[in-house]
Amino acid sequence: MFGMKKDEKLNKSLNIDSLIGEGIKIIGKIEGNGNIRIDGVIEGDVDYKGSITLGETGKVKGNIICEDIIVAGEIKGNVNAKDKLTLLPTGNLIGDLEVESLVIHEKASFDGNCKMVTTNSNVKEFNAEKKNEKVKENK
Numbered sequence: 001m002f003g004m005k006k007d008e009k010l011n012k013s014l015n016i017d018s019l020i021g022e023g024i025k026i027i028g029k030i031e032g033n034g035n036i037r038i039d040g041v042i043e044g045d046v047d048y049k050g051s052i053t054l055g056e057t058g059k060v061k062g063n064i065i066c067e068d069i070i071v072a073g074e075i076k077g078n079v080n081a082k083d084k085l086t087l088l089p090t091g092n093l094i095g096d097l098e099v100e101s102l103v104i105h106e107k108a109s110f111d112g113n114c115k116m117v118t119t120n121s122n123v124k125e126f127n128a129e130k131k132n133e134k135v136k137e138n139k
Helices: 006-014 120-138
Strands: 018-020 025-027 030-038 041-043 046-054 059-061 064-071 074-076 079-087 092-094 097-104 109-111 114-116
Parallel strands (some): 018 030, 092 109
């Protein structure tokens, strides 16, 4: 209902540079950039300068650092997403999370701690909005 429409989610997940398919299991650290879709299994840390889409069959047992991530599969480890994490209804995250923007859909599972971080630009915008509200109240 709210957020991205189904077509937008599909288009975003189809715009991929790398794919780890359903029948693939990787043991070790993954590093790279661009957009990656994971439908297989990774046992190790993922350090990615870009977007990650974890499909329903995707599983990661390790820590993840990325720009943003969409989770429909399972993560057992900590996640540091510099921008946004979206946990879809089939998504399961067991671990701590550090993120700027978080969306958790109904029926998704999250077991851990969450730390919301803000960038300086967000703080400036928020303070400017509060200042404008005070000016309007005083008039």
